[in-house]
Amino acid sequence: MTTNNEEKTANEAMDNETISAEENVHEAEIITLEPTLEQQLAEMKDQWIRAVAETENIRKRGQREREDATRYAPSNLARDIVGVADNLRRALDACAKEDLDQLTSNVKSLITGVELIVKELDTTLERHHIKRLQPLHEKFDPNHHQAMFEIESADYPAGTVLNIMQDGYLLHDRLLRPAMVGVSKAPTATTAETNKTVDETA
Numbered sequence: 001m002t003t004n005n006e007e008k009t010a011n012e013a014m015d016n017e018t019i020s021a022e023e024n025v026h027e028a029e030i031i032t033l034e035p036t037l038e039q040q041l042a043e044m045k046d047q048w049i050r051a052v053a054e055t056e057n058i059r060k061r062g063q064r065e066r067e068d069a070t071r072y073a074p075s076n077l078a079r080d081i082v083g084v085a086d087n088l089r090r091a092l093d094a095c096a097k098e099d100l101d102q103l104t105s106n107v108k109s110l111i112t113g114v115e116l117i118v119k120e121l122d123t124t125l126e127r128h129h130i131k132r133l134q135p136l137h138e139k140f141d142p143n144h145h146q147a148m149f150e151i152e153s154a155d156y157p158a159g160t161v162l163n164i165m166q167d168g169y170l171l172h173d174r175l176l177r178p179a180m181v182g183v184s185k186a187p188t189a190t191t192a193e194t195n196k197t198v199d200e201t202a
Contacts (some may be wrong), residue, residue, distance in 0.1 A: 008199075071172055078130050078176055082169050085125070088118050132177045133168035135161045144168055144176040153184040160184040 095103075095111050103111075125132070133144055139160045140147060149161050161181045168179030 025174045029103070032114055048098070074128065075171055075174075075176065078125075078128070078171055081121075081125070082167075084178060085118065085121050086166065088114060092118065097142070129172045130176065131170045133170060135168070135179055135181065136164055137161065140181070144170075144175060144178060145181050145183075147183045148180050149182045149184050150153060150185040152187040154187050156184045158184055158186045 028142055032146065065129070088178060092111065092114055101110060122132070135141070135145060137156070140160050145168065147160065148165055149163075153160070153162060155160060161179075162184050163182030165182070166177075166180040169176040
């Protein structure tokens, strides 16, 4: 009888040890899984943050593109209109002021009408953020000006705009058409000597 009880107690002890060992294995597995779950959570959080940031960038880029499209939409029309303005100004320049007294009243009225049209056109262009560039005696800016020729000058530093062949225009802050200009350059030694001789002779 005692032997049976001892065997039973021994068996129960062995069963308890087996269960305890299984529990330890299960706990070890849980401990092993926990860092993996935390790592996956961190990766998913990182991906979510990146996705949100990318979505925000796309939204801002789309908004900026829409604003630019609205802001600069009339570029082609504006280029054509400033060409008309140039021609009207050339027509006025062709009418020498000293000859006005010799013109008939009809022609004078026509010139006055063209002057009014040019003024109204300039006002309209300004209202639509089209700015006229007249860089006379300003420093040459390759972003806004196109040099057509050079002029030797001792009176102005090299790189100064001394002649405007055609006005330039900006639409908001974007170049619509560069101003075509003549730019000063330092006189050559020969020219400087010739000028000096002329001055001494005079």
